[in-house]
Amino acid sequence: MVTCVVRDWQGQEVSEATLDLRVAKEENAAHIVHRALRLQQVNGRQGTASAKTRAEVRGGGRKPWRQKGTGRARAGSIRSPLWRGGGVIFGPKPRDYDIKMNRKERRLALRTVLQSRASEDMIVVSDFKEQLSRPKTKELLAAFTRWGIEPDAKVLLILDEREENVYLSARNVAKLKLLSAANLNIFDLLHADKIVVSAEALAKIQEVYSE
Structure with missing residues (x-):
């Protein structure tokens, strides 16, 4: 008391x-x-934060240049996480934080x-x-x-x-x-x-x- x-x-x-x-x-x-x-x-x-993976980001369907002979590193998509405008590796996704x-x-x-x-x-x-x-x-x-x-x-x-x-x-x-x-x-x-x-x-x- x-x-x-x-x-x-x-x-x-x-x-x-x-x-x-x-x-x-x-x-x-x-x-x-x-x-x-x-x-x-x-x-x-709220748990609403979300980032797009390379599978969800728009574009990148065409191989940007041929595999060999250009002198540049091989690349399969302009939406690789290594590229500007690419997908996010292990980015946030909507989730429930409640305990x-x-x-x-x-x-x-x-x-x-x-x-x-x-x-x-x-x-x-x-x-x-x-x-x-x-x-x-x-x-x-x-x-x-x-x-x-x-x-x-x-x-x-x-x-x-x-x-x-x-x-x-x-x-x-x-x-x-x-x-x-x-x-x-x-x-x-x-x-x-x-x-x-x-x-x-x-x-x-x-x-x-x-x-």
């Missing part, structure tokens, strides 16, 4: 919140998290990352959505500063559900990623320098990922 300080919009400490998730054993945690991260990155590959991992293991890895980041890098904010009555990026960035977040830090903002004013305020910030509590993923949790979570989102995380 991890205890997090809850701050208000002005950055003052107002209360505490706990996050209690079932995580991997210490000796297995790094391995399980690495597998889940690799699964997400590898399964995101498998049990759903229970994936969720265990996600819970492990969540709880490990919560101890030092998570900032819980109360009444987050109510403070942005209209889209205003400047106000959101000023709040980040009050919460002790560096201007060039990569920030992951987690809400219980999508809020239009927050989305419009956050979409132009280069190093800010906005997610809902039910759609978390390993990469974004590990990639962020700081994680900002609304109090409602923290309660939803506890509810959704407790099992």
Whole structure:
């Protein structure tokens, strides 16, 4: 179980919140998290890269010159891989990069990352959505500063559900990623320098990922 300080919009400490998730054993945690991260990155590959072999490239049906007597090296086709415009030797072909991992293991890895980041890098904010009555990026960035977040830090903002004013305020910030509590993923949790979570989102995380 991890205890997090809850701050208000002005950055003052107002209360505490706990996050209690079932995580991997210490000796297995790094391995399980690495597998889940690799699964997400590898399964995101389209696998559509393709290069033509000498059998597929256009042209080259006629022998460019006779076999003997020219003084040049013998050649059977202008589409040989040795020629400019020829086929590719062992080039990429469409393939499926997907790997498998049990759903229970994936969720265990996600819970492990969540709880490990919560101890030092998570900032819980109360009444987050109510403070942005209209889209205003400047106000959101000023709040980040009050919460002790560096201007060039990569920030992951987690809400219980999508809020239009927050989305419009956050979409132009280069190093800010906005997610809902039910759609978390390993990469974004590990990639962020700081994680900002609304109090409602923290309660939803506890509810959704407790099992």
